[in-house]
Amino acid sequence: MKRTLQHLAEHLGARLVGDGTVSVAGVASLQSANPEAVIFVEDPRHLDSALNSRAAAVIAGEFATSATGKPLLISAQPRLTFARAARLLHMRPQDLGIHPSAVVAVTAHFGHNITVSPRTVIGDHVRIGDDSLIGAACVIGDGVQIGTQCRIDAHVTIYAGTKLGDRVVVQAGAVLGSEGFGYVRDTTTGRYEQFPQVGRLVIEDDVEIGANATVDRGALDETRIRRGTKIDNLVHVGHNVQIGQDVVIAAQTGLSGSAVIEDNVIIGGQVGIADHVRIEAGAIMGAQSGIPSKKVIRGKGVVFWGTPARPIREYLKELAFLARAAKKP
Amino acid sequence: MKRTLQHLAEHLGARLVGDGTVSVAGVASLQSANPEAVIFVEDPRHLDSALNSRAAAVIAGEFATSATGKPLLISAQPRLTFARAARLLHMRPQDLGIHPSAVVAVTAHFGHNITVSPRTVIGDHVRIGDDSLIGAACVIGDGVQIGTQCRIDAHVTIYAGTKLGDRVVVQAGAVLGSEGFGYVRDTTTGRYEQFPQVGRLVIEDDVEIGANATVDRGALDETRIRRGTKIDNLVHVGHNVQIGQDVVIAAQTGLSGSAVIEDNVIIGGQVGIADHVRIEAGAIMGAQSGIPSKKVIRGKGVVFWGTPARPIREYLKELAFLARAAKKP
Amino acid sequence: MKRTLQHLAEHLGARLVGDGTVSVAGVASLQSANPEAVIFVEDPRHLDSALNSRAAAVIAGEFATSATGKPLLISAQPRLTFARAARLLHMRPQDLGIHPSAVVAVTAHFGHNITVSPRTVIGDHVRIGDDSLIGAACVIGDGVQIGTQCRIDAHVTIYAGTKLGDRVVVQAGAVLGSEGFGYVRDTTTGRYEQFPQVGRLVIEDDVEIGANATVDRGALDETRIRRGTKIDNLVHVGHNVQIGQDVVIAAQTGLSGSAVIEDNVIIGGQVGIADHVRIEAGAIMGAQSGIPSKKVIRGKGVVFWGTPARPIREYLKELAFLARAAKKP
Numbered sequence: 001m002k003r004t005l006q007h008l009a010e011h012l013g014a015r016l017v018g019d020g021t022v023s024v025a026g027v028a029s030l031q032s033a034n035p036e037a038v039i040f041v042e043d044p045r046h047l048d049s050a051l052n053s054r055a056a057a058v059i060a061g062e063f064a065t066s067a068t069g070k071p072l073l074i075s076a077q078p079r080l081t082f083a084r085a086a087r088l089l090h091m092r093p094q095d096l097g098i099h100p101s102a103v104v105a106v107t108a109h110f111g112h113n114i115t116v117s118p119r120t121v122i123g124d125h126v127r128i129g130d131d132s133l134i135g136a137a138c139v140i141g142d143g144v145q146i147g148t149q150c151r152i153d154a155h156v157t158i159y160a161g162t163k164l165g166d167r168v169v170v171q172a173g174a175v176l177g178s179e180g181f182g183y184v185r186d187t188t189t190g191r192y193e194q195f196p197q198v199g200r201l202v203i204e205d206d207v208e209i210g211a212n213a214t215v216d217r218g219a220l221d222e223t224r225i226r227r228g229t230k231i232d233n234l235v236h237v238g239h240n241v242q243i244g245q246d247v248v249i250a251a252q253t254g255l256s257g258s259a260v261i262e263d264n265v266i267i268g269g270q271v272g273i274a275d276h277v278r279i280e281a282g283a284i285m286g287a288q289s290g291i292p293s294k295k296v297i298r299g300k301g302v303v304f305w306g307t308p309a310r311p312i313r314e315y316l317k318e319l320a321f322l323a324r325a326a327k328k329p
Numbered sequence: 330m331k332r333t334l335q336h337l338a339e340h341l342g343a344r345l346v347g348d349g350t351v352s353v354a355g356v357a358s359l360q361s362a363n364p365e366a367v368i369f370v371e372d373p374r375h376l377d378s379a380l381n382s383r384a385a386a387v388i389a390g391e392f393a394t395s396a397t398g399k400p401l402l403i404s405a406q407p408r409l410t411f412a413r414a415a416r417l418l419h420m421r422p423q424d425l426g427i428h429p430s431a432v433v434a435v436t437a438h439f440g441h442n443i444t445v446s447p448r449t450v451i452g453d454h455v456r457i458g459d460d461s462l463i464g465a466a467c468v469i470g471d472g473v474q475i476g477t478q479c480r481i482d483a484h485v486t487i488y489a490g491t492k493l494g495d496r497v498v499v500q501a502g503a504v505l506g507s508e509g510f511g512y513v514r515d516t517t518t519g520r521y522e523q524f525p526q527v528g529r530l531v532i533e534d535d536v537e538i539g540a541n542a543t544v545d546r547g548a549l550d551e552t553r554i555r556r557g558t559k560i561d562n563l564v565h566v567g568h569n570v571q572i573g574q575d576v577v578i579a580a581q582t583g584l585s586g587s588a589v590i591e592d593n594v595i596i597g598g599q600v601g602i603a604d605h606v607r608i609e610a611g612a613i614m615g616a617q618s619g620i621p622s623k624k625v626i627r628g629k630g631v632v633f634w635g636t637p638a639r640p641i642r643e644y645l646k647e648l649a650f651l652a653r654a655a656k657k658p
Numbered sequence: 659m660k661r662t663l664q665h666l667a668e669h670l671g672a673r674l675v676g677d678g679t680v681s682v683a684g685v686a687s688l689q690s691a692n693p694e695a696v697i698f699v700e701d702p703r704h705l706d707s708a709l710n711s712r713a714a715a716v717i718a719g720e721f722a723t724s725a726t727g728k729p730l731l732i733s734a735q736p737r738l739t740f741a742r743a744a745r746l747l748h749m750r751p752q753d754l755g756i757h758p759s760a761v762v763a764v765t766a767h768f769g770h771n772i773t774v775s776p777r778t779v780i781g782d783h784v785r786i787g788d789d790s791l792i793g794a795a796c797v798i799g800d801g802v803q804i805g806t807q808c809r810i811d812a813h814v815t816i817y818a819g820t821k822l823g824d825r826v827v828v829q830a831g832a833v834l835g836s837e838g839f840g841y842v843r844d845t846t847t848g849r850y851e852q853f854p855q856v857g858r859l860v861i862e863d864d865v866e867i868g869a870n871a872t873v874d875r876g877a878l879d880e881t882r883i884r885r886g887t888k889i890d891n892l893v894h895v896g897h898n899v900q901i902g903q904d905v906v907i908a909a910q911t912g913l914s915g916s917a918v919i920e921d922n923v924i925i926g927g928q929v930g931i932a933d934h935v936r937i938e939a940g941a942i943m944g945a946q947s948g949i950p951s952k953k954v955i956r957g958k959g960v961v962f963w964g965t966p967a968r969p970i971r972e973y974l975k976e977l978a979f980l981a982r983a984a985k986k987p
Contacts, residue, residue, distance in 0.1 A: 448795070468793070507829045512888055513737045515738055516738075523741060523827075541831070565890075565910055601927055637977070
């Protein structure tokens, strides 16, 4: 959707320098910018390239205030302003209603301006809030609650009873609320029988979940992902896990049953977190690190690496020692 | 479904102590129990909390026989009895027939009391046994055989020719019978061409497979998962793999082509098992461990850890040595 | 589809020894061969078993020229010839047209001899080339381009704007063109907001992608997978990643944003490649190895292993030293 720079400046809280009547239609990189694109610069060294690009306008920091050649939007956080500009410019049409090929229970309840795409199945007593979009071929189980302004992409499965807050984004193929991996072994026969998985899954506002990720519901109680947490593709979240606010979890990481991840933790890709682990607020887990069962990781801003995970300084010393020692004759 | 304690005691083989006319509607944890819930206690130290909870009744070991305050179901394996109580109480309605939005080949054959949910596609010559439930939006390929009392959740893909035994559970998004990853490199062009993947996949009775897991069929012969094995979310099983009975495989573990896993093996999460590996009966693979190509792992009840996997005692000694040595000036 | 050996010999460029009128219906292993199967032998030691099997004919190297007992197809690359024979013999019926239960936009454009299977959703301005087959229950977003002779299996999601070349194979449940994992943290509130993910995904000719794999589109520019690359199940490819020609990537490996993988690289299973890593042409990454952010891996034909990845000779020396040192009293 085209916007004038004047409009963008007002909505983004940026300072306009130059012609506000210029229109832009989207965001782009310096390399790919066309004459209707807005780009951004964080580093003063790239300002010249930005001004020489084909872009219509540049979002930049205070350092660019006196630059000439293109209209500028000056912001204290240019990358953030750029991200918000993209949201305004790349907004998708909503309010398409319920496609006739969807299978919708009569007891389902819909807010205003919702979209239910082709082939989606909506169970009994489902509630979907205003301005939410459900993609094609989803399966939304009985009693699921979805808040406002959510976006659920194609082929998502949401098991019965799961609750999603507002502005939740779930990418294609993700599975929410599946049964956890808990078994009881019969000591007489040696066979495994499923421990009850009758809890639920609660996902709070502004959470985003990647493609083909899986999040199990609680066994008897709940699995919960708190406000603002972002989860990448193919991540596994086990039953009873508690994830705090504004946590970031990169692709293919796995969280076993009953793990607790506190607020503002950052977890790299392919990290393995065993059952009943606690990672305290603000810790940073390096990619592929592993945390054994029941361990507590503590240290705001401290990076941990390796399996078992230890402070990265220790781990790097060990690696250096090993490389040296192994070379000796 | 509500049941009296008398009914539960009879069906679970537990000893009733107290009022058998009390009805319960489900299982719960101590914390979440409501007055229609049954809970369980394995550890005598938690008995008092259980008796003081809101639950209607308590499943417990012999240690609780003389407790008062609530009706009790006494069992030698209270956790197992609790799991079985859950199965009785949380039984779902079956026998819903074939939803009109399903696309079903006329040559498909169905047993009694089956459910085929909305939008599911059933291919030619598929056979589905009595009391089985196929979830919404599944794709069941030509010639697939599914036994009795199976539960296939939403969005499951089963490739043509796959065979499932009885009481098999497959969670949402899992893919069964896909083509294995086998290529032949043309030595003149350097290009890869697919090695034939024309075998099949056989899954025996009581196997359970997690959400978004993938299991490839055999290249020329078969991939087989034997009775009672449980596989967690996002696990990968390659072509020609043979998995024994009562094996447990946690989330995100990968088994490469032609690996053999014998009975009663336990495999943690994110374990990597290379091609042609053999893990002999009863071995335990720690999370994130890795077993290189063609290795044999032997040792009933022995825990292996690290990459390459070694007995955990050795591995812990190495870690301890390294931590000590790296600290020296 | 049955073929005479004469026909096979001509189409495969193999030399026929024996009766060319014999018909075969498929490929098989030595063990499972029936009298209509063709098998292959690479190793002269297995020739006798092959000649004594139930197979109709044997594909073998020059070493077998004077063997008797069965018709032979002699080839310099018997495994490759076998693979090509399988393609001829196991060809599937095509040209089934568009199933009436598919939801197809009127602006979509189809080549000749295409198949669109039940329940598939095809968006606006999609283009599908000649002889391509789209499986059941796929969701093909607006503007997607699919070349000729492609095979897209069930439950595949292709996000809007993605482009696939010719002869691309995508297995069930894979997600192509999802949004990358990029966020900007607002320094005043501490909250994450999505960085724009408005680029696209381009997949070139002869690429194959495994079940439940995920490939993100570019953030501002493109993610690209070049000709002939093969990707296994549950692999994750992040935004802006560039993968060269004839690369092989085994199951559950993850490539973070902006990684570059050059031609002919071989990557084992569960490898973790951090953002902005470059792996130069012909390097071989051992299973579970990890490459930290921005590192460059160089060495045609050199195997790297461990986290952080190092030449395998170094890594094995370190492991040997550690095992020895930890055993000392």
